[in-house]
Amino acid sequence: MESRDQSNRQLGRASCYSNAAKRQSYSPSVIVIGGGFAGIAAARALHDASFQVVLLESRDRIGGRVYTDYSFGFPVDMGASWLHGVCKENPLAPIIGRLGLPLYRTSGDNSVLYDHDLESYALFDTDGKQVPQDLVTNVGLAFENILSETDKVRQEHKEDMSILRALDIVFERRPDLRLEGLSYKVLQWYLCRMEGWFAADADTISLRCWDQEELLPGGHGLMVRGYRPVINTLSKGLDICLNHRVTKIDRRHSGVEVTVEDGRTFVADAAVIAVPLGVLKAKSIKFEPKLPDWKEDAIADLGVGIENKIAFHFEKVFWPNVEFLGVVASSSYECSYFLNLHKATGHPVLVYMPAGQLARDIEKMSDEAAASFAFMQLKKILPDASEPIQYLVSHWGTDVNSLGSYSYDLVGKPHNLYERLRVPVDNLFFAGEATSVDYPGSVHGAYSTGLMAAEDCRMRVLERYGEMDLFNPALGEEDSVPLLISRM
Structure with a gap:
């Protein structure tokens, strides 16, 4: 050569x-x-x-x-998987439409959690008890209200600060917005999902800029294939x-x-x-x-943030027919969530999606240990969960070709x-x-x-x-x- x-x-x-x-x-x-x-x-x-x-x-x-893995015998996106903005204004829409590729819409416009609507979740505490749906919805609305209060903090302070610091200031000023007990844990889960959107921890996300990104109309759609x-x-x-x-x-x-x-x-x-x-x-x-x-x-x-995926392929479905399963806990780091691909694709697959520091910590483990950790989170909420027949683990943070998920x-x-x-x-x-x-x-x-x-x-x-x-x-x-x- x-x-x-x-x-x-x-x-x-x-x-x-x-x-x-x-x-x-x-x-x-x-x-x-x-x-x-x-x-x-x-x-x-x-x-x-x-x-x-x-x-x-x-x-x-x-x-x-963007990486679609076929080792389960069907496509699973282990990197990007949503079309953010299911509308004709999206520059990718003409190609996706021409190819006849189906999308599964997971949210409408202006959802508090961006890519999913409030009613698409089943949340559980670490004892496996399901959180009542009206509580999930009410805390979601409270979270929206709390985030809107952070805008007042932003306007009053010349210096930027983290979203987490702004939340602390809001709770200092407005004790009436503080949540206790199970509601507090659900709030931590919402914060965990917000961190997943940015692939970063709330103590590093800019208060000044966190909501500056433009969102196309039409909500968010999973690429089914x-x-x-x-x-x-x-x-x-x-x-x-x-x-x-x-x-x-x-x-x-x-x-x-x-x-x-x-x-x-x-x-x-x-x-x-x-x-x-x-x-x-x-x-x-x-x-x-x-x-x-x-x-x-x-x-x-x-x-540069990190969000990874650990995809589990099961023999059959044993979980509720919702888009997201979540574990609520006393800190956002301890919370977790699983995307239910069965709802969108018909395949018995759950995808665990850690972000920020949790994703970094899991990347230090072997694939086997990482899958075992994620399955343990699932067992907390569904004690009768059957063992997966296959699993896949992404490593966007340590992969020398990416060194992170997105900005x-x-x-x-x-x-x-x-x-x-x-x-x-x-x-x-x-x-x-x-x-x-x-x-x-x-x-x-x-x-x-x-x-x-x-x-x-x-x-x-x-x-x-x-x-x-x-x-x-x-x-x-x-x-x-x-x-x-x-x-x-």
């Missing part, structure tokens, strides 16, 4: 991509780094705009933090090199040179960098010259960091959920930033070529097909 290194420096490397030889040598060229939704979207758009594109992906698969068909469709015909971990990006006036782990190099006019924020934070990719300070500060100051606002840091992370540096263009100003932490946010980076890149490169009208980009509207939505 070494003897061919020099001849492999140009983009047209036969071992990676098939169409290069057919293309004219003067076609503008781009290297896309990262094969998640943002990278695939950017590569798709640039490829369709007649650019030479090669995509370098460090894993042995595409999709990034998983996200894999979408990523497969978007990647069709692209030139993708798997197991190509990028270690260095050298940007020059004439283009970029990208080095991968085994020393081979790729050159192109520009690069789209669509690697996870956790990977950028780890500085496992060396930039020459180094990125400007404002860009490095944005990388350092954005938070969120840290205490004391400005909300415009997402925008700063997105802004190009010379001929480097940035994409990914952490560069989405309006929709961070979401698949459609990642997808949108890939399209934006592609368009920015296309304009910049063709300006340099002086041939703005040479190519007709294929970034137009897709034909709209209605989404297939089911509900309880």
Whole structure:
């Protein structure tokens, strides 16, 4: 392989991509780094705009933090699994609709817990006693009221603080809002679910920014057949090199040179960098010259949360016919919840979803120990639970290809960091959920930033070529097909 290194420096490397030889040598060229939704979207758009594109992906698969596992004999999303915003305004809706992929809606608009409605839960205390549904609903409404009180705290304080600190201030001022006994434990469970939304602990989430994210209308829908068909469709015909971990990006006036782990190099006019924020934070990719300070500060100051999944496949269903099972306890750390996939997909699967510090602690365990811990939580509420026949465990925090699940606002840091992370540096263009100003932490946010980076890149490169009208980009509207939505 070494003897061919020099001849492999140009983009047209036969071992990676098939169409290069057919293309004219003067076609503008781009290297896309990262094969998640943002990278695939950017590569798709640039490829369709007649650019030479090669995509370098460090894993042995595409999709990034979107990963549909089929080892149970049917699809289970071990990464992202919801479409946040089941509506035609969602940029992914045309593709999902065209593919005829069904969605299972788990909430309407403005649910206090974002992705589920209040009536979709069965909560239990650690003795296995079910919490009365009217109590669950009443505490949910109280939680909404308490959160609205934190807005007054925000307006009165110039300095930012954590959501947890703001809650403490609200309870100091308004003793009437304090809850006791079982109600207090249910409140802790609601806080635990909030932490799950941000994949972070409440003592690190910014009061100033926690509610700044835009939510598309239409509620939230689970991808019944998983996200894999979408990523497969978007990647069709692209030139993708798997197991190509990028270690260095050298940007020059004439283009970029990208080095991968085994020393081979790729050159192109520009690069789209669509690697996870956790990977950028780890500085496992060396930039020459180094990125400007404002860009490095944005990388350092954005938070990366962790939420994992432990999926259990059972012989048969033995749990209540609700969307979520929850364990209430005296702290949010001790609370837990299980997503019931049977309701959406018909398969006897429960998914345990730890976030924040709990997820970090579980990641230190072996898969067997992690599954055993999660099953123990289930046994607390359903003592007669049968042993699973299979299980799967994700490791988004320790996986060197992700080093976290998704971005969120840290205490004391400005909300415009997402925008700063997105802004190009010379001929480097940035994409990914952490560069989405309006929709961070979401698949459609990642997808949108890939399209934006592609368009920015296309304009910049063709300006340099002086041939703005040479190519007709294929970034137009897709034909709209209605989404297939089911509900309880």
